[in-house]
Amino acid sequence: MDSPPVLRRSTRRRSAAPPAPPEPTRGALTREAWTEAATEVLVDQGIDHVRVDVLSKQLGVTRGSFYWHFKDREELLRSVLQAWRERATEQLTQRLERARDDAHDQLRDVLSLPFRGRAARRGARIELAIRAWARRDELARHAVDEADAARIGYIAQIFSALGFPIAEARHRAFITYAHVVAESVMPGQGGPAALGQRQERTKLFEALMLASLGG
Amino acid sequence: MDSPPVLRRSTRRRSAAPPAPPEPTRGALTREAWTEAATEVLVDQGIDHVRVDVLSKQLGVTRGSFYWHFKDREELLRSVLQAWRERATEQLTQRLERARDDAHDQLRDVLSLPFRGRAARRGARIELAIRAWARRDELARHAVDEADAARIGYIAQIFSALGFPIAEARHRAFITYAHVVAESVMPGQGGPAALGQRQERTKLFEALMLASLGG
Numbered sequence: 001m002d003s004p005p006v007l008r009r010s011t012r013r014r015s016a017a018p019p020a021p022p023e024p025t026r027g028a029l030t031r032e033a034w035t036e037a038a039t040e041v042l043v044d045q046g047i048d049h050v051r052v053d054v055l056s057k058q059l060g061v062t063r064g065s066f067y068w069h070f071k072d073r074e075e076l077l078r079s080v081l082q083a084w085r086e087r088a089t090e091q092l093t094q095r096l097e098r099a100r101d102d103a104h105d106q107l108r109d110v111l112s113l114p115f116r117g118r119a120a121r122r123g124a125r126i127e128l129a130i131r132a133w134a135r136r137d138e139l140a141r142h143a144v145d146e147a148d149a150a151r152i153g154y155i156a157q158i159f160s161a162l163g164f165p166i167a168e169a170r171h172r173a174f175i176t177y178a179h180v181v182a183e184s185v186m187p188g189q190g191g192p193a194a195l196g197q198r199q200e201r202t203k204l205f206e207a208l209m210l211a212s213l214g215g
Numbered sequence: 216m217d218s219p220p221v222l223r224r225s226t227r228r229r230s231a232a233p234p235a236p237p238e239p240t241r242g243a244l245t246r247e248a249w250t251e252a253a254t255e256v257l258v259d260q261g262i263d264h265v266r267v268d269v270l271s272k273q274l275g276v277t278r279g280s281f282y283w284h285f286k287d288r289e290e291l292l293r294s295v296l297q298a299w300r301e302r303a304t305e306q307l308t309q310r311l312e313r314a315r316d317d318a319h320d321q322l323r324d325v326l327s328l329p330f331r332g333r334a335a336r337r338g339a340r341i342e343l344a345i346r347a348w349a350r351r352d353e354l355a356r357h358a359v360d361e362a363d364a365a366r367i368g369y370i371a372q373i374f375s376a377l378g379f380p381i382a383e384a385r386h387r388a389f390i391t392y393a394h395v396v397a398e399s400v401m402p403g404q405g406g407p408a409a410l411g412q413r414q415e416r417t418k419l420f421e422a423l424m425l426a427s428l429g430g
Contacts, residue, residue, distance in 0.1 A: 046351065048263060125350075132347030135340075136261065148404050171416040174405030175423070178397030179390055189363050190371075190389030201386040207428050208390070213419075 029061060031069040035079045042080065043125050047133040047140075050077065074139075081143040084130055088123070088147050092154045103161035107209065110155055110176065111202050114183035115195075124184040152177050162210070172209055179205055244276060246284040250294045257295065258340050262348040262355075265292065289354075296358040299345055303338070303362050307369045318376035322424070325370055325391065326417050329398035330410075339399040367392050377425070387424055394420055 037059055041050050052073055056063045070076045092110070114120055134140035152173045159169035159176075182189075183198065190201065252274055256265050267288055271278045285291045307325070329335055349355035367388045374384035374391075397404075398413065405416065 044351075046261070046263070048261070128346075128350050132343075132350060135343050135347060136259075145403070148401055152405050167412075167415070168419065170405050171419045174397070174401075174416060175394055175420055177405070178393045178401075181397065182389070182393030186363055186389075186393075188360070190367050190385050190392070197382075200382070201389060204383065204386045204428075205390055208423050208426065211423065211426050211428065213422050213426065 029059060029065060029069075031079065032083075033059075034066065034069055034076060035083050038076055038080050039083065039126060042133065043129045046129070047077075047137070050080075052076075077139065081130070081140060084126060085143055085147050088127065089150045089154075092151055103158050104210075106158045107155075107162070107176075107206065110158070110180060111206055113180055114187070115198070115202075120184065128185060148177070159209075164212075176205075176209055244274060244280060244284075246294065247298075248274075249281065249284055249291060250298050253291055253295050254298065254341060257348065258344045261344070262292075262352070265295075267291075292354065296345070296355060299341060300358055300362050303342065304365045304369075307366055318373050319425075321373045322370075322377070322391075323421065325373070325395060326421055328395055329402070330413070330417075335399065343400060363392070374424075379427075391420075391424055 034055065037055055038050050041055065041058070050073075052063055052066050056066055066076075070079070114124075130140060131144055134144040152170070154173075155176050156166075156169045156173035159172045160166060162169075164172060183202070187198065249270065252270055253265050256270065256273070265288075267278055267281050271281055281291075285294070329339075345355060346359055349359040367385070369388075370391050371381075371385045371388035374387045375381060377384075379387060398417070402413065
């Protein structure tokens with residue numbers, strides 16, 4: 001289990017009515033802390049439980065203090081999606097901008113994402129929760145579609161750099177993305193879950209993706 | 216949208232207390248009809264809404280009539296998972312038992328699953344709903360794990376028949392399964408969603424999976 005984010009509790013609680021929060025709670029929790037807490041509740045209990053009353057109770061602050069940072073629940077939900085998208089895509093795009101010029105190395109880097117221990121597991125849990133939410137919510141679905149497109153686009157650039165024509169680079173990127181997602185969410189499938197097995201599978205996958213067909 | 220299953224409503228409603236249902240409702244709804252209705256609610260509203268009171272109201276029958284078929288809610292949930300597993304895996308295993316002896320044809324058959332129109336879309340919706348549920352429920356997770364293992368095992372048999380060593384056949388099966396799932400749940404990703412594009416991608420994927428490396 002991931003430990004919950006450290007959140008400062010307001011020392012003085014007052015029951016003020018929204019939308020005007022009392023001065024003391026003003027700086028007690030940041031917008032980011034509310035967003036983090038909402039993400040935790042989303043992961044552990046599902047989107048129906050991400051409610052202002054639940055969160056403020058959990059954080060030990062008044063409902064009023066919520067409205068200092070957000071207009072309403074929808075704005076909080078948008079913030080959850082925004083934070084996820086930034087974290088999820090920056091993982092990839094920051095790599096692109098780093099020193100690694102070798103496309104093979106970059107591909108290997110992408111394929112190693114599901115193996116990054118705790119951070120990978122936490123990322124997978126959040127992602128699954130957001131995908132579950134996206135099944136029944138237009139806003140979340142839009143965010144998921146955009147994140148998928150951004151990641152596939154990034155991977156396609158790698159295959160382009162490796163010399164594949166554009167359309168084929170996009171196909172290979174889709175296939176690679178599907179594989180990385182599956183390795184994240186079904187680590188125990190397809191044989192003994194031992195790390196050695198999964199790494200052998202990853203090596204085979206890499207070789208297949210680099211293979212050029214015909215001639 | 217899928218149309219809801221046709222369900223016979225009991226013509227005479229009586230408010231009997233569970234667990235002894237009144238005679239008239241005895242045969243009004245089958246166990247299968249309750250299971251179907253529960254699956255629909257799961258897909259449309261999520262697992263928290265699959266409750267005896269919600270379902271009986273929706274079906275226009277008394278709560279008591281539920282207990283004629285099921286001991287409790289958990290037995291209904293088990294029935295939902297059982298029905299899904301049977302449908303989801305029989306899709307694959309029945310194919311294995313059919314006349315098609317050619318492993319190439321069988322692989323092509325597996326890869327064509329996401330393209331089977333309405334049935335595929337409905338299947339994907341149910342599957343996503345069950346995976347979302349499995350995130351937070353041991354019973355559902357067990358069913359999903361078993362279904363994944365059965366399908367990967369089936370696909371591994373195909374790769375074995377194609378001449379790949381057992382470990383490699385399982386790796387290729389995992390990769391293929393990941394691809395089929397991704398084609399089902401992210402049909403619009405990785406380029407224009409036009410069917411031609413996706414079929415081109417599928418052909419590339421098939422060629423890659425059949426490629427043998429080294430020698």
